[in-house]
Amino acid sequence: MSSSGLNREKTRTLHPAARSGTQPLAPITLSLALALILVLALAACAESPEPVNFWALELGDPEVGRERIEVYGCPACHTIPGIAGADALVGPPLNGWSERTYIAGQIPNEPDNLVAWIMDPPSLDEDTAMPDLGVAEADARDIAAYLYTLGEGPISPDAGLLAAGDGLPAATGERMAQPVPFSHQTHAGELALDCRFCHDSVTESTFAGMPSTQTCMTCHSQVLDDVPILAAVRLSWENDAPIPWVAVTDLDDHVHFDHAAHVNVGVGCDTCHGRVDQMEVTEQAVSMTMSWCLDCHRDPAPHLRPPDQIFNLTWTPPPDQPQQGAARIQEYEIPLETLTDCSLCHY
Numbered sequence: 001m002s003s004s005g006l007n008r009e010k011t012r013t014l015h016p017a018a019r020s021g022t023q024p025l026a027p028i029t030l031s032l033a034l035a036l037i038l039v040l041a042l043a044a045c046a047e048s049p050e051p052v053n054f055w056a057l058e059l060g061d062p063e064v065g066r067e068r069i070e071v072y073g074c075p076a077c078h079t080i081p082g083i084a085g086a087d088a089l090v091g092p093p094l095n096g097w098s099e100r101t102y103i104a105g106q107i108p109n110e111p112d113n114l115v116a117w118i119m120d121p122p123s124l125d126e127d128t129a130m131p132d133l134g135v136a137e138a139d140a141r142d143i144a145a146y147l148y149t150l151g152e153g154p155i156s157p158d159a160g161l162l163a164a165g166d167g168l169p170a171a172t173g174e175r176m177a178q179p180v181p182f183s184h185q186t187h188a189g190e191l192a193l194d195c196r197f198c199h200d201s202v203t204e205s206t207f208a209g210m211p212s213t214q215t216c217m218t219c220h221s222q223v224l225d226d227v228p229i230l231a232a233v234r235l236s237w238e239n240d241a242p243i244p245w246v247a248v249t250d251l252d253d254h255v256h257f258d259h260a261a262h263v264n265v266g267v268g269c270d271t272c273h274g275r276v277d278q279m280e281v282t283e284q285a286v287s288m289t290m291s292w293c294l295d296c297h298r299d300p301a302p303h304l305r306p307p308d309q310i311f312n313l314t315w316t317p318p319p320d321q322p323q324q325g326a327a328r329i330q331e332y333e334i335p336l337e338t339l340t341d342c343s344l345c346h347y
């Protein structure tokens, strides 16, 4: 399986094996705690391989699918990479299938739709030129699994969102397709989970870090433990493969950034990431240009809040913020004179 450079890079830096298992959530029930212990014990015996193509795994066996494609005569009409002699052009070529947004130009390219299409195309589009070939469901699932191994996109579950590999997002409001439709609105908003429950290195390290599958399974081994939208989480767990979360915010490699340095002097998450707790799909809230960084580095006082407000995304500055901010600059000995040095941020 291949994936975009961005995807692979982030998966490596956020490898679950490199993460500690400490979780700061207090009201954890006994059964959850037991589940966590079990999960930690299992995780300790495991080395994680490359991320897998979750859609393919979820559907069926791609190797069986490869054979079935020949049995049902798909090569008579399609060009299909990896299938000997499949170079016909009666129907469209099926290369890069996992990156496609639509099936036959109009049906969202999702696993269930693809299986239905392969079984009986006219049932989805009565005018289509692809005939009903009488493919059995199990065979259609294996064939679909094979097709999803083609191309760079292990994930493009949501038509209209960017798929992995579409390039680095730069502008405000950019969002990425994710392997699981994770919602901060549910977890950080309604369930009010602390950011550190999932991004637990944010106060100690350069990286905030992405949650390991084990963090999700703390709850989802019990809550919604069999729903299809969490299939990728269960597959990640069973196959001991990290979930390939795609980063929304990603600075150029020549720029140095450090979460702990900011969070520990009173810069709150929402100053840079916006109201994440209201986001159904995570977006980049501000465009992180050099001038945006420098605006604060020239005059950080208005942005420095008390330590206990860092994770409170609804914090608003009090009337005496100028005085409080100035006091914090003194207290933390923030070196204002070097905060705009090129070498601070550029290697």
Ligand code: HEC
Binding pocket: 069, 072, 073, 074, 075, 076, 077, 078, 090, 091, 092, 093, 094, 102, 103, 104, 105, 118, 125, 127, 128, 129, 130, 131, 133, 135, 143
């Ligand atoms: C007789 C020729 C023929 C055969 C055999 C055939 N197809 Fe097709 N297929 C087509 C045509 C024509 C289209 C375009 C349909 C449309 O756009 O309405 C198509 C479309 C598709 C698409 C959507 C392509 C796209 O670009 O959106 C997929 C996927 C597909 N076929 C898979 C298969 C599979 C898998 C098999 C074997 C089980 C198969 N086809 C067998 C003719 C065929």
Ligand code: HEC
Binding pocket: 180, 181, 182, 183, 186, 187, 191, 193, 198, 211, 215, 216, 217, 218, 219, 220, 223, 224, 229, 230, 233
């Ligand atoms: C502290 C417990 C807890 C943790 C940890 C947790 N979840 Fe959830 N999650 C829930 C609950 C409870 C719901 C159900 C919310 C509802 O139905 O109202 C839920 C719902 C969901 C849903 C369904 C869609 C939605 O937003 O309602 C998805 C998908 C999901 N979680 C993914 C994840 C992923 C991925 C992780 C790990 C990064 C994770 N969850 C970690 C408790 C948790």
Ligand code: HEC
Binding pocket: 178, 182, 183, 184, 187, 188, 193, 194, 195, 196, 197, 198, 199, 210, 211, 245, 246, 247, 248, 249, 250, 269, 270, 273, 276, 277, 281, 282, 311, 313
């Ligand atoms: C239950 C786990 C969980 C909790 C709690 C949680 N997050 Fe996340 N966070 C995730 C996951 C999973 C992703 C990757 C998927 C996505 O972007 O939606 C993510 C991604 C992000 C990103 C995107 C980073 C990037 O790529 O640019 C930001 C920013 C973020 N979280 C901030 C927060 C903040 C702030 C809080 C607390 C208010 C929080 N998160 C709480 C699980 C969590």
Ligand code: HEC
Binding pocket: 195, 196, 199, 202, 206, 207, 208, 209, 210, 247, 249, 250, 251, 252, 257, 259, 262, 263, 267, 268, 269, 270, 271, 272, 273, 288, 310, 311
């Ligand atoms: C001063 C601005 C700033 C603050 C404050 C900040 N972040 Fe970030 N965050 C960034 C930048 C910049 C990146 C991208 C880093 C990169 O690409 O090297 C990022 C990336 C992330 C990521 C993606 C994974 C990673 O580690 O790169 C997560 C998750 C995240 N932030 C969560 C948080 C949380 C939670 C908080 C609050 C505790 C927070 N951030 C506070 C600027 C900030």
Ligand code: HEC
Binding pocket: 255, 256, 257, 258, 261, 262, 265, 267, 271, 272, 288, 289, 292, 293, 294, 296, 297, 300, 303, 333, 334, 335, 339, 344, 345
């Ligand atoms: C809202 C204010 C604010 C924003 C926005 C901000 N910073 Fe900072 N940054 C600070 C403050 C305050 C410090 C001083 C921290 C200290 O002295 O420990 C700092 C320190 C740093 C440091 C030095 C870290 C260290 O190890 O001493 C780097 C590097 C840095 N910022 C990079 C960035 C980059 C890159 C951006 C934009 C993506 C950015 N900052 C955006 C307030 C901000």
Ligand code: HEC
Binding pocket: 250, 251, 252, 255, 288, 289, 290, 293, 294, 297, 339, 340, 341, 342, 343, 344, 345, 346
């Ligand atoms: C507070 C952090 C910070 C400081 C200090 C800083 N830069 Fe930058 N610089 C950035 C960020 C962030 C970017 C944009 C990276 C991106 O787009 O991902 C950037 C981009 C650049 C670029 C590339 C421009 C481009 O269009 O990609 C150059 C050149 C550059 N900076 C030079 C400098 C010079 C010279 C100085 C000293 C006068 C300096 N920077 C000081 C954070 C900083």
